[in-house]
Amino acid sequence: MNESHLSVLKLRDLLLVTVPAEADDTTVSALQQKVLEAMERHEPKAVVMDISLVETLDSFFARTISETAQMINIMGSRAIIAGMQPAVAVAATEIGLKLGSIEASLNVDRALDLAEKPRRGHTSHE
Amino acid sequence: MSIGRLTWPKNRVVATPLMNKEPSTELPIEGEGDIVLARRAARQLAQEVGFGPTDVTRIVTACSEMARNVFKYAGQGKMSWRILEGDSGPGLELKFDDRGPGIADIETAMREGYSSSGGLGMGLPGAKRLMDEFRIDSTIGRGTSVVLKKWLRRP
Numbered sequence: 248m249n250e251s252h253l254s255v256l257k258l259r260d261l262l263l264v265t266v267p268a269e270a271d272d273t274t275v276s277a278l279q280q281k282v283l284e285a286m287e288r289h290e291p292k293a294v295v296m297d298i299s300l301v302e303t304l305d306s307f308f309a310r311t312i313s314e315t316a317q318m319i320n321i322m323g324s325r326a327i328i329a330g331m332q333p334a335v336a337v338a339a340t341e342i343g344l345k346l347g348s349i350e351a352s353l354n355v356d357r358a359l360d361l362a363e364k365p366r367r368g369h370t371s372h373e
Numbered sequence: 374m375s376i377g378r379l380t381w382p383k384n385r386v387v388a389t390p391l392m393n394k395e396p397s398t399e400l401p402i403e404g405e406g407d408i409v410l411a412r413r414a415a416r417q418l419a420q421e422v423g424f425g426p427t428d429v430t431r432i433v434t435a436c437s438e439m440a441r442n443v444f445k446y447a448g449q450g451k452m453s454w455r456i457l458e459g460d461s462g463p464g465l466e467l468k469f470d471d472r473g474p475g476i477a478d479i480e481t482a483m484r485e486g487y488s489s490s491g492g493l494g495m496g497l498p499g500a501k502r503l504m505d506e507f508r509i510d511s512t513i514g515r516g517t518s519v520v521l522k523k524w525l526r527r528p
Contacts, residue, residue, distance in 0.1 A: 269412070271406055271408060272408070272441075273405055303434055307441060334427045338427075341502050342503060343499055
């Protein structure tokens with residue numbers, strides 16, 4: 248997959264990241280890099296990772312998503328994953344992936360709403 | 374790379390799965406891209422057997438873990454498959470073979486959270502949970518073979 252297809256879009260004070268449907272490991276890692284670079288450039292309030300296209304979330308993919316969320320957090324922004332497909336949620340939970348600590352939304356629309364609200368149970372790092 | 378319905382690389386697959394019920398179809402796993410191809414093959418096979426979206430995703434996820442193990446630990450190997458005819462309906466068998474270093478202690482490798490590679494240690498136990506049947510054979514210095522089965526209706 249060509250890395251130039253990876254979409255990291257600045258939307259007002261947010262970043263919208265579209266995670267591709269079928270990504271190999273290199274692409275997933277490249278996406279992480281691209282997100283972090285965009286964060287430095289745009290200083291977004293939140294980063295919404297749209298995973299609605301993703302049909303298979305295996306442990307490598309999940310770890311990259313989870314690490315990316317953690318990196319976004321410690322850089323001082325907020326990570327929200329949006330749009331996980333039901334079947335993916337089932338498989339990810341059965342396989343034992345722990346994504347529960349990441350903020351999540353049903354879809355991008357709701358993620359944008361969520362980004363406007365203060366983070367639940369979150370003590371600011373500032 | 375197209376994302377939609379399958380476009381097989383011409384040199385990879387010799388027959389469409391359901392036309393040939395003998396275990397003669399396989400896919401080499403020699404690079405990262407092959408993990409993606411293995412997932413696609415598993416998805417198509419599972420859909421052809423008639424599995425619903427949740428089971429398809431379980432099968433594809435298990436396949437992804439096993440294909441990655443082959444690539445990560447052995448460098449190369451293959452995935453082969455069979456459509457099964459069980460008493461209570463069809464099933465799908467996916468087999469992963471490599472000639473890698475083998476697993477010294479399968480019991481430990483099957484343990485939740487154990488990883489010899491700095492991974493999450495979810496590959497083997499996770500795949501086992503997602504499938505109906507799971508068999509692993511490994512010989513040090515000879516390689517590893519993992520067989521996964523899922524039945525459309527559990528026997």
